[in-house]
Amino acid sequence: MGNIASQCLNYLRWAVAIITGTLFVIMVIAVAIQVVSRNLNVPISRAGEIAVICQAWMVLLGAGLAMRYGQHVGIDVLIKKCPPRLQQTITIGAVSLCLWFLGVIFVAGIELMEIAKFQTTSTGIPMPLPYAALPVGSAYFALELVIAMWPLMRYAGRVQEEHQA
């Protein structure tokens, strides 16, 4: 069961890396097309719009990727100086709050998708498509957050138990 879960996780991470990487490449190509087309006096406004939608998806999915690679900025100097038990309690509390925030974005994102019945101006893409990045991205971010913080939440407690034993 554990193996299947870890294999699924690997596939998911691989898919996210491929998707976000592709989105980045599309952004580069779209902006390059915009520059060239403008200089040829045939400006393509769609290119910029597509690039912005790709950017939103790339960032919202990429935030989970950044969590996986420990690229998010935080100030952990003080918490590292706390005793293990307190460190563990603070980490659990902090992670719970972060998950709550991502939960709000997930639910609010779905609400926004249901309300947004309009389309983008140049490309005519239905707005629920770009907005879908909110629930999808926050769900993946939450998963990576739990995976990244799990050892911290468990380890501090174990240190305490070993110390008491």
Next chain:
Amino acid sequence: MIIVVCAFLVLLVAGVPIVFAMGVSAVLTLLTTSSIPLFIIAQRFYAGLDSFTIMAIPFFVMTGLIMETGGIARRIIELATAIIGWVRGSLLMVSVGTGVGLAAISGSGSADTAAVGSMMFPEMRRRKYDIDFSAAIIAAAGALGSVIPPSLIMIVVAVTANVSIGGLFLSGILPGLLIAAGLMLVSYGHAKRGGPQYLDSQPFSLSRLGKSFVVALPAMLIPLIIVGGIVGGIFTATEAACVAVIVGLLISLFIYKEMKFSDLPKLIVRAVGLSAAVMIIIASASILSWLIASLGAPQKLAMFMQETASSKFIFLILITLLLLVVGMFMESMSAVLILVPVLMPAVVAFGIDPLHFAAIVSLNLAVGVITPPYGVCLFVAALTAKRSIADVSSKAIWPLIPMLGVLLLVTFSEEFALLLPRMLGSG
């Protein structure tokens, strides 16, 4: 307002990533004090990313990574060695010179610090340089990445303060060069007081300079395209960043040949992660700044400032002190996103040119990246030098002297700060 501030500070101290500290405190306040529909939170979060201008961030991050892995950084070091490697304390001089060169290509101070540090520390250690002092100088040279265009922080400041990115970029060139000169002076003083290890410099050679100049010429195309393109009105900042990615790739793949196509996927994924970590903060800050604006905080602060500060001069002192203190404890990007919209009405009320204000903010936050306890470049330099942050911090006062001197000049002389933007019609 008290809930926001307290929640933000508590979460920050608890070690939570800044994106969550901002988001949780804003959403917590919104949901407990108002009855706004939930979808507005999602809309604000998305709005933070719905911008063509901030797309320059992932492109400049990618340019920085290409520079690091594609042999561009190495050529810049060789050129800097040929130019100033003959001066006493040559490795310190070369570090500062390289810092300037890399700052003109990449937009991130921490990336520049890592690039310079990883290449210079082994040789500095071999020659028995004072590593803590060297790390402090390299951190400050890396901080030039926030001052000399292109600069990620300047893009965010310009977008938040609603001023021209090209104008702000230009305003950073003179202070950046002046700081670099100051850092070299401080390094020279240190080398002169130091032992014989600082005398080990290479004699100046015109042919060597010529050779390394020719080799580095393609790399120097990048800053030329970025600044020239933006100032000349050929590209927007985002387009210039995109062109820099393409040119950087072409140089690394086909001219220097230090990068292979197979290296690209890894590099892109790294760029995605690094830029997403920065940009998701902008999305979170979008909720927070909307909340702060709806609470009327900017207007209240503007009134308070007008009552407290009797003149523009005192107001500028207060702002500089505030930004310096904030820069010491907070990450630059979040400081900009929270403070700039709050301070803007007061800036306008005192008749300060918004571009001048934006230049002051950018420079203040560049100082912030090398001031303990929270100085990103200082962290990176200490990490790369394998020294403790406390040891490196103890030497940070030396590079801080020229940086603070230039900061004062920029703050109190609008003419100096906006000389280049006005001269080139971007101010």
